[in-house]
Amino acid sequence: MQKPIASRLSKLVTGLMVSVVLLALCSAGARAEPMPVRVGLDAEFGLDNSTSAQAVELGLRTAIAEINRAGGVLKGRPVELVTKDHRSIPARGIRNIEEFARMRDLVAVFGGRFSPVVIEELPTLKATRTLFLVPWSSADAIIDNDMQPNYVYRLSLRDSLAMPKLLQTAHKRGLDRVGLLLTNTSWGRSNLAAAEKHAAANKHITIVQTAWYNWRDQTLVAKYKALRSAGAQAIVLVANDDEAAVLVREVAALPASEQVPILSHWGVTGGEFTRQAGPALNKVDFSVIQTFSFFRADQQQLARFMRSVAAVSPVRRIEDIRGPVGVAHAYDLMHILAKAIDRAGSTDRKAVRDALEKLGPYRGLVKHYAPPFTPSRHEALSARELLIARYRADGVLVPADD
Structure with missing residues (x-):
């Protein structure tokens, strides 16, 4: 009677050992896939005739593809974009911000075109201490918001x-x-x-x-x-x-x-x-x-961008780019955010916010930032970048003489 019992015990021990080995392998496999660092985009995707949210998204995805090809952030973690549609309705935007604020490893949210939506979101951004990056909307009150500390930064026009x-x-x-x-x-x-x-x-x-x-x-x-x-x-x-x-x-x-x-x-x-x-x-x-025209961009920066945007979209020519300022601003702002994440060494939003104010010079597509932001300046662009443009007969927006 002892042999069957010993045999069963042996099989049980063997099974347990196999389970432990498999668990260890699974754990190792899980460690091999680093958790993504998330960024959000809260914009007007579902608004009829609007292309601004799509322009910002294109700029972000182009920059994110470059960042991830270079190894991501925080020593190997990929950046992942999460989008939400507010349809230009402030109540939807507020709900989106609340959802983003609860999201694990989400470091910042990018906004869309409509200043009135962003202005209505400001109290929620303040309450949740959500880092908010502005690549399009221009109302002064977005930055001049009386937050202490201010979690809003803009790379865009100002009224x-x-x-x-x-x-x-x-x-x-x-x-x-x-x-x-x-x-x-x-x-x-x-x-x-x-x-x-x-x-x-x-x-x-x-x-x-x-x-x-x-x-x-x-x-x-x-x-x-x-x-x-x-x-x-x-x-x-x-x-x-x-x-x-x-x-x-x-x-x-x-x-x-x-x-x-x-x-x-x-x-x-x-x-x-x-x-x-x-x-x-x-x-x-x-x-x-x-604030920017691809027709006047630095040729080296433009060539890099055009190679990258072709890898994530059907864009092959400057003329194919819709909402050019939204694309270019979001592209530069995402690269600046990635540098701040690495400087912070963390996905903690306060640490990343503080790091945004301590970055060195950065040569982007829109301009050379020296630096992008400071503790007293949350605007990355100035009057020097402004230009007047006109529509050609084919509908393409090009710089004008004045």
Whole structure:
């Protein structure tokens, strides 16, 4: 009777040893696959006619592919992008931020185009101490938010830079009497404050009148005509693609004697503006502010970017890039974040936030940052990067002479 018992014990011990070995192998295999470091993107993916979220995503994925090919961050951990759609609705954005804040190993969230959404998210960002990076939206209040410490950093345009540039461009063209046509949102109000401040300090510029419109308005021509009647020689427009296309079609239908130049903020570049405006765009004097153009990029940096973007998308030419500022800003900002993660040596958001303010110079696609951010400066761009662009007949946005 002893042999069967001994045999069973032997088999049991052998089985246990095999299980231990298999468990050890599984554990080793698990260790061979390092946990990803996550970054979030909270943007307007589901908004009709919008391409801005997709532009930011393309810039992020291009940079992430380069970072991961070079070994990732924190000595071998890959970067992983997690996207959420707020459809330009602030309540959705707030919910997205709350979900991102609870996500393990998520170091930062990138935002989309719409300043009003980001402004509504600020209290949640403050409460959760979520590091938030801005590659597109431009309202001053996004950075000037009274957070202590401030967890928001921007590599994008700022309204208090945009409006002076647009008004200065009008002045250079001999158009000193301007009308403002603004969206009735926090973004529009941010631009009004910036325009009035610039006009107060530059007496040769006169804002003859301000007109407001609401999102999804189906006509703007009456407001345009009212500004002309008030003496406007040019219109400074703050609009996104939908309303701007409505205006362009209506202005193109007017007699040439009733048309004045339109100088636009860059919200128009975040959607299907040229398609919606159609042939009317070629009949209107329309300019738009930008911070960057791929047509003027450093050739070495551009060649690197074009090789990388081709590996993650169908883009093969500069002309294929939609929402160019969103792509370029997100690309540089992701590389800057990766450097901060490595400097922090951790995915702890406070440590990464602090590291963002201590980075050395970095040569990016948009510019040479020396450095990108400091404790007192959470804006990576300045007035030196601003340029005016126009749409070619084929709908491609190119730098203008002024």
